[in-house]
Amino acid sequence: MNEDVKRIGILGAGRVGTAIARRALDAGYEVRVATARAPAEIELLLGIVAPGAIAVTAQEAVAESDIVILALPLAKYRSLDPYLFDGKIVVDAMNYWAPTDGELADFETSISSSEVVARHLKGARLLRSFNHMGYHEIDGEARPAGDPERRALAIAGDDEAARQKLATVIDRIGFDPVDAGSLAASQAFDVGTPIFGATLNRQAMLAALAPRAAA
């Protein structure tokens, strides 16, 4: 069944979470935002920085959304109850920033940070996206389809149908979605890669994601 995405849930009401909330609201989605605190504690904040977003509990954000976006501090990922996310399309917008946030043993590994998250959220249809673009760009650089200066967001994940659904959302929000393939491919747009923090249109993103030619 290929139903359109109508409701987006966001875990995290920091700079990234509220920026994505604003863009999703502008694109016409129903947006729910949750943090570890009671919904009442973020109502004032949301009312001003993402008017129209609904403050809910994490359980509600996940249960009542078609796609859930993880925009919480990566160090808190283990606080997420895996059972809550069974069968859900979940987008990891988080980054492992050891120089800024400190080293996390779980992420001192050769696999991408998303694959670590995926191991914890076993039943989720986990995708990686939004992480390589600064939150102020997500906020300020949304453009309609066809605009020559439209920027690209990469999508990685093992579930192809889920990637396609997120691609539709990203397109509606105002960016060109570029399918990077399986979750392991997210390593290509992790912290420290040429894609990370770069301004790329669809063509440049495709080029950056292309496997290196054999020597």
Place this chain on the structure above:
Amino acid sequence: MELGVYSFGDVQRDAKSGALGSTGQAMRNLLEAIQLSDQVGLDYFGIGEHHTYEMPASAATVVLGAAASTTKNIKLGSAVTVLSTDDPVRVYQQYATLDAVSNGRAEITAGRGSSTESFPLFGHSLNDYDELYAEKLDLLLQLNENDKITWKGKFRPALNDALVVPRPDAGKLPIWLATGGNPNSTVRAAASGLPVSYAIIGGQAARFAPLADLYRKAVEKLAVPNADVRISVASPGFVGDDAKAAKSLWWNHWYAAMRDIGKIRGFAPPLRTNYDHEASGGGALFVGSPEEIAERIVALHARMGHSRHFFQMDLGQLAQKDFLRSIELLGTKVKPLVDAALAEKTKELEPA
């Protein structure tokens, strides 16, 4: 509106050899910049604690103390004090002493800062950042309220009816909360009765306007008694006599600084097209001629209602002479233009 400057004590680069200059000279240059700022009538100078070779301003109160003796009016503060890795008692004592020797011109701005070198330097874990900050901010605020305190926490030994001196003559020091845009920090400032300082260092500056609204609404809702309700903005900036020349010159330094930070943090260096976009109109980089900068400050003020705007000019080894000229222009040209424009606006709003 108050205008000012903030600096991390950027080291010079030798024009001939390309080698980085001395960290000691950087401190003397910083002192010179503060003195000039005072002479040209600027209102505030902040030193941002840093511990790198390129930005060695690690002991802000020493430089501010030297500035106190050789300036008359300018307010002297931190931008920021990396409170998480310092001892709030020591911080308070130093700034209260600065306040005494400057005749009441000291301020503290507490924040995370962009520098993380202080963590391993002083034996703290970045993983503890949130807890460290909350606990130390709480202690700092209590020290500002009472000369004798009893306090217990996780990261610092307990205090039992301890006396902390000297005391500011005005009773309290201004303590600002700096934030880089996380809305929760804005609410925290309002909840603590503190003035808020927004570091707007990229993108369109007015995207911080909703945060200023949030601050004012939270202040109203939380109604903390004796709250110090003010908003300031800190952004990169550079004033030159000629707009085009100023933007081109400063691009080289901006690029160098961002490239170096990007290498550590893992992001790509900026593009000139992005810089041009952000160094004009509503962008966060206030780079250009005095008239243009004044206009942009006033335009942002219409959106944010801030009472102080201060600029980081010495980045990426900007030459001291260019730094000083920019300070001079900010005080002698930009400030009068901003004051005149805002006075006009106030007149327009008054009843006929």
